[in-house]
Amino acid sequence: LNERKFLKKSIKKFNLVKKEKFDNIRDYDEATTKIANLIKISSSNSKKSDNLDWKIDYKTIDKKKWENFLRFLEKSVNEEVQKYVHDTFEKLILNRKQLKTFEIEDIDTEISGAIESYDIRMKNRVAFLKEQAEIARKLNIIRTRNLMIDSQNLSTSNESVIITSLQSEIPYYMKGYEMIEKEIDLIENRVNKSAFIDELYDLQKKKNILISNKDIERIEEIFENTPIVKPGSFYAARIMSESTKYVKEKNGSSLKLKLILAGIFGAVFSIFYVYVASAIKKRM
Numbered sequence: 001l002n003e004r005k006f007l008k009k010s011i012k013k014f015n016l017v018k019k020e021k022f023d024n025i026r027d028y029d030e031a032t033t034k035i036a037n038l039i040k041i042s043s044s045n046s047k048k049s050d051n052l053d054w055k056i057d058y059k060t061i062d063k064k065k066w067e068n069f070l071r072f073l074e075k076s077v078n079e080e081v082q083k084y085v086h087d088t089f090e091k092l093i094l095n096r097k098q099l100k101t102f103e104i105e106d107i108d109t110e111i112s113g114a115i116e117s118y119d120i121r122m123k124n125r126v127a128f129l130k131e132q133a134e135i136a137r138k139l140n141i142i143r144t145r146n147l148m149i150d151s152q153n154l155s156t157s158n159e160s161v162i163i164t165s166l167q168s169e170i171p172y173y174m175k176g177y178e179m180i181e182k183e184i185d186l187i188e189n190r191v192n193k194s195a196f197i198d199e200l201y202d203l204q205k206k207k208n209i210l211i212s213n214k215d216i217e218r219i220e221e222i223f224e225n226t227p228i229v230k231p232g233s234f235y236a237a238r239i240m241s242e243s244t245k246y247v248k249e250k251n252g253s254s255l256k257l258k259l260i261l262a263g264i265f266g267a268v269f270s271i272f273y274v275y276v277a278s279a280i281k282k283r284m
Helices: 004-014 025-038 063-138 157-168 177-188 198-212 215-224 252-283
Strands: 040-045 052-057
Touching: 004 025, 004 063, 063 177, 063 198, 063 215
Parallel strands: none
Antiparallel strands: 040 052
16 A cells, blocks of 8 residues: 555546546646555554554545545455465466476486486496407407315415405406306397486486475465455455544635635624614614
């Protein structure tokens, strides 16, 4: 209500200022601005309660029209607030849906990145295996050659660590070209790559949780059952026009008129008195 722009719009819609009385739109607009500025809205704390009381002050010569305007203003304000709340909610929901879409898109990007990274690793792995298989064939190493170690001859744990280190340094081609070529074949013919990408499970799980989340839809359903979306049942506030207190204003012009009338009456009475007194004198 304190927004002059909104008050001006309401004044024009209600036709509180007659547009046809003005020669041009500029004068009409200035008149509505003046009327809007004359409507004073103030607040004060109520002694009876903790509520904040608001008052609307305005000078008028047409009480009925002003009361009708207050009722129109109440309806306009509530419709404006209702529209604002509804539009704001719709924007928030739309933003949340967009954020959810963006989150899913980000996960899809991570999934694509994980698959691409896997493909690069496997491509490099196959290149390495082919090289090792070629070496194994050149050396005619068909199967794995086990390094025979007599564990009974190991007397200390330090010797065990040394042997383990030696085993880990055995070249990959020593596994034999049969096993290496089989590994190449399995990698190149994998149908379900997802099973071999560790991070893919967690990413897909995260995506499924987002997709199956129905919080936004539930909030929309709850909102649809509130008075905000039902015409005529929502009130942000009420203007108690029936509690209006009218005070008659004493202005200078009415006092002046009374003085003029008193002067005229006094002059007439004086003339009448002189006329009557003169007539009585003649009869005597």
